[in-house]
Amino acid sequence: AEYMGTLKANSHMLSVRLLSARALASRVLxxxxxxxxxxxxxxxxxxxxxxSASAKRLVRVESHSNKTWNRNQIVExxxxxxxxxxxxxxxxxxxxAIQSLVYNGMRIxxxxxxxxxxxxxxxxIAKLRTCRGIHNNSLGSGFNMRATMIDLAGxxxxxxxxxxxxxxxxxxxxxxxxxxxxxxxxxxxxxxLYVDYAKLSSAVQPGSVVLLDDGVxxxxxxxxxxxxxxxxxxxxxxxxxxxxxxxxxxxxxIDLPCLTESDLDAVRMGVEADAEFIAASFVxxxxxxxxxxxxxxxxxRESGKTSAPPLVIxxxxxxQAIANFDSILSIADGxxxxxxxxxxEIPMEQVTNAQKEMVRxxxxxxxxxxxxxxxxxxxxxxxxxxxxxxxxxxxxxxxGADAVxxxxxxxxxxxxxxxxxxxxxxxxxxxxxKGSHGGHDxxxxxxxxxxxHSHSRVHAHHAWASTAARTLIxxxxxxxxxxxxxxxxxxxxxxxxxxxxxxxSVIIVMTLxxxxxxxxxxxxxxxxxxxxxxxxxxxxxxxxxRGLHPVVATRHFLWHPAQAALHAEQLGFCSKGDVxxxxxxxxxxxxxxxxxxGNRSASLHVVNIGS
Numbered sequence: 001a002e003y004m005g006t007l008k009a010n011s012h013m014l015s016v017r018l019l020s021a022r023a024l025a026s027r028v029l030x031x032x033x034x035x036x037x038x039x040x041x042x043x044x045x046x047x048x049x050x051x052s053a054s055a056k057r058l059v060r061v062e063s064h065s066n067k068t069w070n071r072n073q074i075v076e077x078x079x080x081x082x083x084x085x086x087x088x089x090x091x092x093x094x095x096x097a098i099q100s101l102v103y104n105g106m107r108i109x110x111x112x113x114x115x116x117x118x119x120x121x122x123x124x125i126a127k128l129r130t131c132r133g134i135h136n137n138s139l140g141s142g143f144n145m146r147a148t149m150i151d152l153a154g155x156x157x158x159x160x161x162x163x164x165x166x167x168x169x170x171x172x173x174x175x176x177x178x179x180x181x182x183x184x185x186x187x188x189x190x191x192x193l194y195v196d197y198a199k200l201s202s203a204v205q206p207g208s209v210v211l212l213d214d215g216v217x218x219x220x221x222x223x224x225x226x227x228x229x230x231x232x233x234x235x236x237x238x239x240x241x242x243x244x245x246x247x248x249x250x251x252x253x254i255d256l257p258c259l260t261e262s263d264l265d266a267v268r269m270g271v272e273a274d275a276e277f278i279a280a281s282f283v284x285x286x287x288x289x290x291x292x293x294x295x296x297x298x299x300x301r302e303s304g305k306t307s308a309p310p311l312v313i314x315x316x317x318x319x320q321a322i323a324n325f326d327s328i329l330s331i332a333d334g335x336x337x338x339x340x341x342x343x344x345e346i347p348m349e350q351v352t353n354a355q356k357e358m359v360r361x362x363x364x365x366x367x368x369x370x371x372x373x374x375x376x377x378x379x380x381x382x383x384x385x386x387x388x389x390x391x392x393x394x395x396x397x398x399x400g401a402d403a404v405x406x407x408x409x410x411x412x413x414x415x416x417x418x419x420x421x422x423x424x425x426x427x428x429x430x431x432x433x434k435g436s437h438g439g440h441d442x443x444x445x446x447x448x449x450x451x452x453h454s455h456s457r458v459h460a461h462h463a464w465a466s467t468a469a470r471t472l473i474x475x476x477x478x479x480x481x482x483x484x485x486x487x488x489x490x491x492x493x494x495x496x497x498x499x500x501x502x503x504x505s506v507i508i509v510m511t512l513x514x515x516x517x518x519x520x521x522x523x524x525x526x527x528x529x530x531x532x533x534x535x536x537x538x539x540x541x542x543x544x545x546r547g548l549h550p551v552v553a554t555r556h557f558l559w560h561p562a563q564a565a566l567h568a569e570q571l572g573f574c575s576k577g578d579v580x581x582x583x584x585x586x587x588x589x590x591x592x593x594x595x596x597x598g599n600r601s602a603s604l605h606v607v608n609i610g611s
Contacts, residue, residue, distance in 0.1 A: 089411025154281025155256035160194030366522030510584030
């Protein structure tokens with residue numbers, strides 16, 4: 001089979017043979033686009049202003065007062081590219097509260113399995129499914145559908161319980177003895193502080209640092225008794241320690257299975273309730289990710305599920321995960337930069353550089369990446385965030401995060417709805433500024449790869465593995481021009497380039513499987529990507545990608561790109577006179593097009609001959 005590319009600009013026709021996946025984007029398309037723009041300019045003296053207009057949509061903004069959520073205003077704003085993950089908990093797990101989070105921009109609902117019994121997972125997912133989106137009835141199905149992420153507890157190490165609910169006060173220089181003796185599990189003291197990890201004495205040595213309560217209290221190991229299962233340590237800074245707090249050993253390796261018994265139950269419940277994502281905590285290597293994948297497959301078979309399985313998001317929050325990041329990225333479906341525990345495991349001043357490096361590598365690989373933890377932490381108790389928190393969210397957007405996450409702010413905070421609304425506002429402002437200042441990081445992954453040379457000191461500082469970035473189509477690699485991945489890579493790059501050159505308001509993807517849409521998002525377009533596809537579950541899984549807005553449509557609808565453009569206009573993604581780039585290259589779906597209005601059109605047809 002041979003792939004033919006044809007670009008038509010009014011009376012101008014240019015036909016080329018697509019000899020390589022890059023040819024369309026790097027050589028043919030720029031010349032053809034120049035013809036198209038010239039022809040459009042000569043054909044009409046109007047429309048140029050409207051072509052640059054941003055797509056807009058209606059967003060309901062909620063107010064939160066005295067634990068009630070009532071809609072109080074409607075504002076117009078551009079569809080956001082960066083998505084919001086929000087955690088539900090006691091402050092936000094009612095039907096009314098979840099609906100308010102949805103209205104204000106929550107795209108993925110996170111359920112923290114560390115604090116949510118597996119039996120409650122189904123109920124929370126059912127509440128989300130009944131929520132109305134901004135455009136609730138598009139093509140007879142849901143639009144702005146929301147996804148669910150089950151965040152597993154993972155192999156955590158925790159201390160026991162104290163008799164006093166207020167815990168114990170530790171002073172500087174005080175000696176603490178950690179023990180595995182079960183008699184102190186519910187009656188711990190400073191002289192006998194129970195730890196639920198039986199191999200603690202083998203994981204540390206004199207001089208090792210032990211951190212309690214997310215690093216609030218630090219201790220230095222003075223002696224170890226493997227026979228007694230005891231570790232004696234000296235307190236370095238004072239603080240109050242309460243029951244069941246987490247234990248971190250930055251310099252040691254925890255020999256625990258990736259999935260605990262409670263994790264196994266949570267995954268099973270997630271599969272039965274059709275959760276879209278499973279976030280695996282404290283992963284250390286690709287074997288941990290494979291263990292999660294295998295358990296998901298087992299649960300799918302046992303429950304008789306035949307739909308797409310939940311995608312696995314690898315949470316990077318320990319030193320082993322950083323050392324094995326490339327291999328983890330290659331097998332995981334997505335990455336979460338879990339800065340809370342990561343800031344305990346490595347010096348906190350290194351977290352920012354680590355975040356930027358992980359986001360960059362995930363972007364190159366075309367894998368979604370979430371930046372998480374303490375993004376608007378002060379809104380746990382205050383109605384407004386700090387300026388530093390605003391900058392933190394903004395920089396995550398600039399880094400290229402597909403999504404940013406709220407944890408305690410929405411789960412247990414006093415202002416859960418306001419937190420989502422504030423994050424949505426910050427995202428929109430950040431994306432507006434970046435777009436208006438030429439922030440085009442979208443042309444191809446090679447652009448990002450080239451820029452990485454300036455970060456060589458960061459690479460050395462963090463001792464990242466020196467393997468090449470694992471992109472879907474690695475930069476500077478000769479690929480078979482007839483392979484499907486090569487064609488999708490070339491066409492998605494061409495579509496994004498066309499959107500930029502023609503100042504398009506939206507890219508529309510007609511797809512059966514969602515694969516083409518993922519290739520387009522890998523190119524980092526700076527306009528929304530509408531994806532029409534027939535599978536609602538896959539559509540919900542696509543929500544995590546930056547800029548991607550899935551719409552469920554019938555298979556028959558996918559043969560009518562013009563109808564897709566009409567729906568894009570009806571949903572507010574573009575207006576009359578705007579440019580919309582439409583690409584449909586799945587088998588038997590026909591051509592990809594660049595559409596202006598009914599009388600003036602420039603179209604790019606890609607035909608798959610003989611397949």
